[in-house]
Amino acid sequence: MLKQSIGIGMLFIAGHAYSSNIIVTTTADTKADDQQCSLREAIEYINLGMPEEGYLGCGGKNASSVILLEKKAVYQIDTQLKITENLEIKTTYDSSLNDKTALGLNNATIQMRGNERIFHIEDSKDRFLKVSLKELTLQGCGEERCRQQQGGLIYNNEHLILDYVKLSQGVANQGGAIYNLAQMTDEKIPAGFIEIKNSLLEANQAQEGGVIYTQFPRFVITTSVFKGNKTISVASANLYSAASLADEEIKAFPSMGNMIVSSTFTANEGYVMNVLDDIGVNNISLIGNSRGVYLNAPLGKAYIANSVILGNPHPVSVNTAANCVQAGSDATRLQNNLVGAGCGAGDSSYPNTLWTANSVLAGNLLEGACQTLSQDKTALFCPYQVPENSFLGFMRPRVLLSYNSLKDSVVLNQGQLQLGDNTVVGCAASDQRGKNRQSDITLCDRGAIEVMVPETMGLIGQDILAGQIAKMSVSDLLGDSDLVPKEFCDQVYPNNPTGQAWQAGCVQIEQLDTRSKGKLTVDELGNLVYTPDSAWHGADVFKIKLVTSTTRFNSTTPYMEVKVQVIQEHENRMESDKIKVSGGAWSAYGLMTLLGLLGLRRRKA
Numbered sequence: 001m002l003k004q005s006i007g008i009g010m011l012f013i014a015g016h017a018y019s020s021n022i023i024v025t026t027t028a029d030t031k032a033d034d035q036q037c038s039l040r041e042a043i044e045y046i047n048l049g050m051p052e053e054g055y056l057g058c059g060g061k062n063a064s065s066v067i068l069l070e071k072k073a074v075y076q077i078d079t080q081l082k083i084t085e086n087l088e089i090k091t092t093y094d095s096s097l098n099d100k101t102a103l104g105l106n107n108a109t110i111q112m113r114g115n116e117r118i119f120h121i122e123d124s125k126d127r128f129l130k131v132s133l134k135e136l137t138l139q140g141c142g143e144e145r146c147r148q149q150q151g152g153l154i155y156n157n158e159h160l161i162l163d164y165v166k167l168s169q170g171v172a173n174q175g176g177a178i179y180n181l182a183q184m185t186d187e188k189i190p191a192g193f194i195e196i197k198n199s200l201l202e203a204n205q206a207q208e209g210g211v212i213y214t215q216f217p218r219f220v221i222t223t224s225v226f227k228g229n230k231t232i233s234v235a236s237a238n239l240y241s242a243a244s245l246a247d248e249e250i251k252a253f254p255s256m257g258n259m260i261v262s263s264t265f266t267a268n269e270g271y272v273m274n275v276l277d278d279i280g281v282n283n284i285s286l287i288g289n290s291r292g293v294y295l296n297a298p299l300g301k302a303y304i305a306n307s308v309i310l311g312n313p314h315p316v317s318v319n320t321a322a323n324c325v326q327a328g329s330d331a332t333r334l335q336n337n338l339v340g341a342g343c344g345a346g347d348s349s350y351p352n353t354l355w356t357a358n359s360v361l362a363g364n365l366l367e368g369a370c371q372t373l374s375q376d377k378t379a380l381f382c383p384y385q386v387p388e389n390s391f392l393g394f395m396r397p398r399v400l401l402s403y404n405s406l407k408d409s410v411v412l413n414q415g416q417l418q419l420g421d422n423t424v425v426g427c428a429a430s431d432q433r434g435k436n437r438q439s440d441i442t443l444c445d446r447g448a449i450e451v452m453v454p455e456t457m458g459l460i461g462q463d464i465l466a467g468q469i470a471k472m473s474v475s476d477l478l479g480d481s482d483l484v485p486k487e488f489c490d491q492v493y494p495n496n497p498t499g500q501a502w503q504a505g506c507v508q509i510e511q512l513d514t515r516s517k518g519k520l521t522v523d524e525l526g527n528l529v530y531t532p533d534s535a536w537h538g539a540d541v542f543k544i545k546l547v548t549s550t551t552r553f554n555s556t557t558p559y560m561e562v563k564v565q566v567i568q569e570h571e572n573r574m575e576s577d578k579i580k581v582s583g584g585a586w587s588a589y590g591l592m593t594l595l596g597l598l599g600l601r602r603r604k605a
Contacts, residue, residue, distance in 0.1 A: 020062050020063055020064040021063075021064050021066040021067070021068050022037065022042045022045065022046075022058055022059050022063055022064070022065075022066065022067045022068065023037065023068045024037055024038060024039050024042055024058075024067060024068065024069055024070075024075070025037045025038075025057070026038050027073055027074060027075045027076065028076075029075070029076060029077045029078050029113075031044070031056065032056065033056050033057070034056075034057060035057045036057050037056070037057040037058035037059075039067070039069070039075050039077070039081070039089075039110070040077065040081060041055060041056045041057060041058045042058045042059070042067045043067070043081050043082075043083060043087070043089075044056075045058040045059045045063075046059075046065050046067075046085045046087045047082070047083070047084045047085050049085070050063050050065065065085065065086055065087045065088065066087070066088045066089075066090070067087065067088065067089045067090070068090065068091075068092040069089065069090070069091050069092070069108035069110075069136070070091070070092075070093075070108060071091050071092070071093035071106035071107075071108060072106055072107070072108065072109075073108050073109070074108075074109045074111055075108065075109065075110050075111065076111045076112075076113040077110065077111070077112060077113060077114065077118065078113055078114040079114050079116050080116040080117050080118060080119065080120050081118060081119055081120070082119075082120045082121075082122075083119060083120070083121045083122075083129075083131055083158075084122070084123045084124075084125075084129075085123070085129065086129050086130050086131065087131060087132075088131075088132040088133075088134065089132070089133050089134070089136060090132075090133070090134035090135055090136065091106055091107055091108040091134070091135040091136060093106050102389050102390055102391060103135060103164045103198065103391060104135060104164040104166070104198065104200075104391025104392070105389070105390075105391055106135065107135050107136055107137040107164070107165075107166060108135070108136055108137070109136075109137040109138075109139055110136060110137070110138050110139070111139045112139065112140050112141050112146060112153075113141070114141075114146075115141070115145050115146050116146070116148070117140070117148050117151050117152060117153055117154065117155060117170075117172075118138050118140070118153050118154065119138075119153070119154045119155070119156075120151075120154075120155045121154065121155065121156045121157065121158050121160060122155065122156070122157040122158060122181070123158065126189060127189065128158060128159060128189050128190050129158035129159065130158070130159045130161065131156075131158055131159065131160050131161070132161040132163070133160075133161070133162050133163070133165050134161075134162075134163045134164060134165070135163070135164045135165070136164075136165050136166075137165070137166040137168070138153045138154070138165065138166070138167050138168070138170075138177075139166075139168050139169050140152050140153050140168070140169040140170040140171060140204075141169065141171075142168075142169030142171065142203070143171070144171065146171050147171045147172060147173065148171070148172040148173070148179075149172065149173050149174065150172060150173070150174045150175055150179035150213070151170075151172055151174075151175045151177075151178060151179030151213075152170025152171045152172035152175065152176045152177055152204060152205075152206065153167055153170035153176075153177045153178065153204070154167075154177065154178045154179070155175075155178075155179050155181075156178060156179065156180050156181065156192050156194065157180070157181035157182075157183075157191075157192040158192055158193075159190070159192075159193045159195070160178075160180075160192070160193070160194050160195065161195045162194075162195070162196045162197070162199050163197050163198055163199065164198045164199060164391060165196075165199045165200075166199065166200045166201075166202065167199070167200070167201045167202070167204060167211075168200075168201075168202045168203045168204065169203055169204065170204040170205075170206075171204070171205055171206070172206045172207075172209075172213075173206060173207045173208065174206060174207065174208045174209055174213040175206055175208075175209045175211075175212055175213035175214075176204030176205045176206035176209065176210045176211055176229060176230075176231075177201055177204040177211045177212060177229075178194060178211070178212045178213070178214075179209070179212075179213050179214075180192045180193075180194050180212065180213070180214035180215065180218060180219070181215055182214045182215040182216045182217075182218040183215055183216070191215075191216065191218055192214075192218060193218045193219065194212065194214065194218065194219040194220075194221075195219070195220050196219070196220070196221045196222070196224050197221075197222045197223055197224060198222075198223050198224060198391070198392070199224045199225075200224070200225050200227070200391065200392055201224065201225070201226045201227070201229065202225070202226075202227045202228050202229065203227075203228050203229065204229045204230075205229060205230040205231070205232070206230075206231060206232070207231075207232045207233050207236070208231065208232075208233050208235075208236035208240055208242075209231065209236060209237070209238065209239070209240035209242075210229040210230045210231035210232075210236075210237075210238040210240075210268070210269070210270055211226055211229045211238045211239055212238075212239050212240065213236075213240050213242065214240070214241050214242065215241075215242050215243060216241060216242070216243055216244070216245050217241040217244075217245060217257070217258040217276055217278055217279050218258065219258050219259075219260075220258065220259045220261075221239075221259070221260045221261070221263060222259070222260075222261045222262055222263065223261075223262050223263060223392075223430075223431075223432050223433075223434065224263045224264075224392070224432075225263065225264045225265075225266075225392050225393065225394075225432075226238060226239065226263070226264070226265045226266075226268060226272070227264070227265075227266050227267050227268065227384070228267045228268065229268045229269070230268070230269040230270060231268075231269065231270030231271065232270065233270070234270070234271075236270065236271070236274075237270060237271035237272060237273050237274045237293075237294060238265075238268050238270055238271065238272055238273065239260070239272065239273040239274075240273070240274055241258075241274060241276050241279070244276045244277055244278075244296075245276075245277065245278050247299070249278070250277045250278040250299060250301050251278055251301065252301065253300065253301050253302075253303065253333065253423065254280065254303060254423055254425050256278050256279055256280030256301070256302065256303070257278050258278055258279045258280070259279075259280050259281075259282070260273070260279070260280070260281045260282075260284060261280075261281075261282045261283060261284070261428050262282070262283045262284070262428045262430065262431055262432045262448050263284050263285075263432060263448055264284070264285045264286075264287075264384070264392075264393075264394055264395060264432060264448045265284065265285070265286045265287075265289060266285075266286075266287055266288045266289060266366060266367075266384050266395065267288055267289065267366050267367070267384070268289040268290070269289070269290045270290060270291055271291040271292065271293065271294045271325075272286055272289050272291065272292060272293060272312075273293055273294070274293070274294040274295075274296060275293055275294070275295050275296065275297055275302050275304065275332055276296055276297055276302060277297040277298070277299045277300075277301040277302050278301060278302065279297070279302045280302065280303050280305075280425070281293075281303065281304040281305070281307060282303075282304075282305050282306055282307065282425060282427070282428050283305075283306045283307060283427055283428040283431070283446070283447060283448055284304075284307045284308070284447070284448055285307070285308045285381075285394070285395050285432075285447040285448040285449065286307065286308065286309045286310075286312065287308060287309075287310050287311050287312070287314070287360065287361070287381065287395055288311050288312065288313075288314040288360075288361065288366045288384075289312045289313065289314075290312070290313045290322070291312055291313070291322040291325075292309050292312040292322055292323040292324055292325075292340075292342070292343075293309065293323075293324055293325070294325050294326075294327070295324060295325065295326045295327065295330045295332040296326075296327035296329075296330050296332075297330055297331055297332040298327075298329040298330065298331055299331065300331035300332070300333060302332045302333070303332060303333040303334070303335060303425055304332065304333075304334050304335075304337060305333075305334075305335040305336055305337065305350075305425035306335070306336050306337065306414070306415070306425065306426075306427045306428075306444065306446050306447075307337045307338075307446060307447060308337065308338045308339075308381075308411070308446050308447035308448075309323045309324060309337060309338070309339045309340065309343055310323065310338065310339065310340045310355055310360050310380070310381075311340060311360040311361065312340065314360070314361065314366060315358070315364055316340065316357075316358040316360055317358075318341050318356070321340055321341035321342050322342065323339055323340040323341060323342045323343050324339065324342045324343035324344070325342065326344075333346075333347055333425075334346035334347060334352055335347045335349075335350040335352075335416070335424060335425050336350045336351070336352070336414065336415075336416050336424075336425075336446070337352045337353070337446065338352070338353050338355055338410050338411060338414075338446045338447070339352045339353070339354060339355065340354075340355055340356075340360075341354075341356070347422075349419050349422040349424070350416045350419075350422075350424055353410050353414075355380070355410060357378070359376075359378035359379045359380065360379060360380055360381060361379055361380075361381055361382070361383050361395070362375075362376040362379040362381070362382050362383060362398065363375070363376055363379070363383065364379075365383040366383055366384060367383050367384045367385065367393075368383045368384075368385065369383075369385065370382030370383060370385065370396065370398075370482075372482060372483075372485065372524040372525065373398070373400070373401055373482050373483075373484065373485055373488075373524070373549060374485040374487070374524060377400065377401065377402070378400065378402075379398060380397065380398060380400075380410070380411060381395045381396065381397055381398060382395060382396040382397075382398060383395065388476075392432065392433075394432055394433065394448060394449050395447075395448075395449070396449055396451075396480050397409075397411040397412065397445065397447065397449060397451055397480070398482065398549070399412065399451070399481065399482070399549035399550050400549070401484065401485075401488055401549065405553060406553060410446075411445055411446050411447060411451075412445050412451055413442065413443050413444075413445065414444070414445060414446045415427050415440075415441040415442040415443060415444035416441070416442070417441065417442060426441050426444075427441060427444035427445075430450075431445075431448060431449050431450040432448040432449060433449070435450050435452055437450050449480070451479075451480040451481075451550065452479045452480050453479050453480070453481060453548075453550045453551065454477055454478060454479040454481070454548075454551075454560045457543075457560075457561045457562065457563055458474065458477035458560070458561075458562040458563070459562070459563045459565075460472045460473075460474060460477070460528070460562060460563075460564055460565075461564060461565035461566060461567070462530075462566055462567075463566075463567045463568075463569070464532075464566065464567070464568050464569075465568070465569060465570070465571050466532075466535035466536075466537075466568055466569070466570050466571070467535065468568075469529060469530060469531045469532070470528075470529070470530040470566045471527070471528070471529055471530075472527075472528045472530070472564070473525075473526050473527050473528065474522075474526040474528060474546065474562055475525060475526035475527075477526075477560070477562060478526060478548055478560075479548075479550070480550070481548035481549045481550040481551065482524070482548060482549045483504045483505035483522070483524050483525075483526060483546060483547070483548055483549075484504070484505060484506060484547050484548065484549060484552060485504060485524055486501070486502040486503055486504050486506070487502075488506075489502040489506035489547070490502070492506055492547050492552055492558055493506060503521060503522045503523075504522050504523050504524040505522055505524075505526075505546035505547055505548070506545075506546070506547040506559070507520070507522045507544050507545065507546055508544065508545040508559075509542050509543070509544055510542060510543045510544075510545070511541075511542045511543075512541045512542055512543055512563070513539070513541040514538070514539055514540050514541050514542075516533075516540065516542070517532060517533055517534075517536055517540040517568075518530050518531050518532040518533050518540055518566070519531045519533065520544070520564075522544075522546070528564070530564070530566050532566075532568055535568075535570070536568060537568065537569060537570060538567070538568065539565060539566065539567050539568075540565070540566045540568075541563070541564070541565045541566075542563075542564055543561055543562070543563050543564070544561070544562050544564060545559040545560070545561055546559055546560050546561075546562065547559045548560060
């Protein structure tokens with residue numbers, strides 16, 4: 001079979017500062033002395049101790065243990081890759097040459113073409129390796145022929161670090177994506193440990209541990225998403241720890257050694273996780289799975305705090321609720337969570353809030369676009385959705401029009417201050433997206449997402465030809481808010497200052513550098529349509545004030561501001577000036593950028 005050589009020129013350009021790194025130059029799974037460096041050869045070169053003379057086209061003098069793969073390239077392998085040395089494998093690219101530079105969107109893919117797992121990470125020597133995978137996608141075959149006994153994608157007994165990694169289509173009896181041995185072979189050598197951050201674990205399945213099976217709790221999981229995985233055994237879970245640590249290894253509450261923080265779990269079949277002593281869970285959103293959590297921490301040295309556990313299963317039914325199930329001797333501490341039936345009242349000092357209504361997800365959908373506040377007036381969260389130019393999705397909390405203040409929300413501003421000597425678990429410092437929470441812990445939100453409110457003036461614009469209309473959107477500028485429906489505007493402004501019928505967002509227009517030259521309409525989705533009143537030449541520049549579900553609580557300025565600029569030219573003028581125009585092209589007159597949003601410090605209402 002012919003090798004498929006990849007375009008390594010860009011790798012050299014992007015990685016010129018990494019001249020000692022090992023650059024994989026073919027996507028083929030080969031092992032031959034042909035001056036090409038395959039992924040298998042690169043790993044074997046490092047396993048051999050990186051000899052100065054190189055190995056089958058890989059490495060050489062002063063080589064490092066970092067392996068570079070090309071962005072979006074697919075590396076198919078026929079048998080598992082064994083790792084017995086410290087190394088890092090990552091995708092590399094020149095971000096200045098790519099429109100989509102968000103981490104995770106340019107991942108190289110390592111795909112199993114044969115019938116085995118992808119990585120076996122274990123060293124027989126008396127040491128503890130560190131293996132790092134960054135900006136990679138590991139894809140199993142997803143078929144029964146690839147079922148492994150342990151670890152559908154990865155078998156691990158070292159320190160494994162995953163950052164912006166997608167693990168999918170792994171199939172196994174134990175550990176659909178990862179099997180973590182987690183057993184000490186020598187008292188001086190730590191047991192296998194998994195560190196996962198900013199990663200997506202999706203569509204994996206196993207009899208036990210649909211995503212991860214670990215012999216003992218040995219993990220830290222942050223800012224990640226577990227979605228659409230399946231565990232068949234009702235005695236197991238998708239994130240499954242098979243046995244508790246020895247009593248002397250378990251840390252005192254609340255300093256748990258194994259953490260699950262600021263992450264989303266949705267659309268999984270089977271229990272999402274089992275919680276044993278020495279496991280801490282903080283600020284997660286666990287919504288719309290067939291089962292929730294299984295609690296089995298008899299020493300009381302485990303907790304779930306500041307989290308949302310609702311709608312498991314979905315659609316919601318009190319009769320079939322499986323949000324929390326407790327072993328008979330369980331003493332897990334539940335603090336300040338929003339929970340459905342089965343989870344109980346929790347810590348008496350920092351009790352749970354029990355949600356008994358069926359309205360959890362807007363439109364009763366697990367995934368997709370969020371309905372407006374007019375379409376669904378009662379649901380607490382939007383369905384799971386991945387924003388444009390993002391790697392991970394989330395379930396955004398909704399700020400309902402029925403709230404008279406933010407205190408009425410069961411999600412927002414629910415942080416707790418410590419009462420006396422009763423230890424409280426505070427919110428995580430940042431949410432799943434890396435958005436920082438405020439220093440005032442009483443203003444933090446339950447769940448994986450901290451609601452952010454737009455603070456600075458946004459800017460949008462469009463170039464059009466005479467006779468055209470401009471279509472724009474402010475949806476990306478709204479932060480985690482919704483535009484209020486037009487029917488709500490009289491509650492914000494009892495005296496309508498516009499002199500016209502209200503539109504969505506209670507829009508008010510203020511001309512800036514020009515007189516008004518057209519008509520603007522706004523809908524609840526944030527779509528703007530601007531129709532010029534004639535075939536004028538030049539610009540119409542104005543500011544709009546929009547009321548959102550969060551800004552409305554500000555008694556003095558209940559709106560956000562957006563500057564709008566429309567440039568209209570006659571077709572022959574555009575051609576003579578050699579300005580490229582099409583629906584959304586930016587004007588040569590200077591509309592060159594779109595301002596980002598900053599998180600507004602929410603005032604506690």
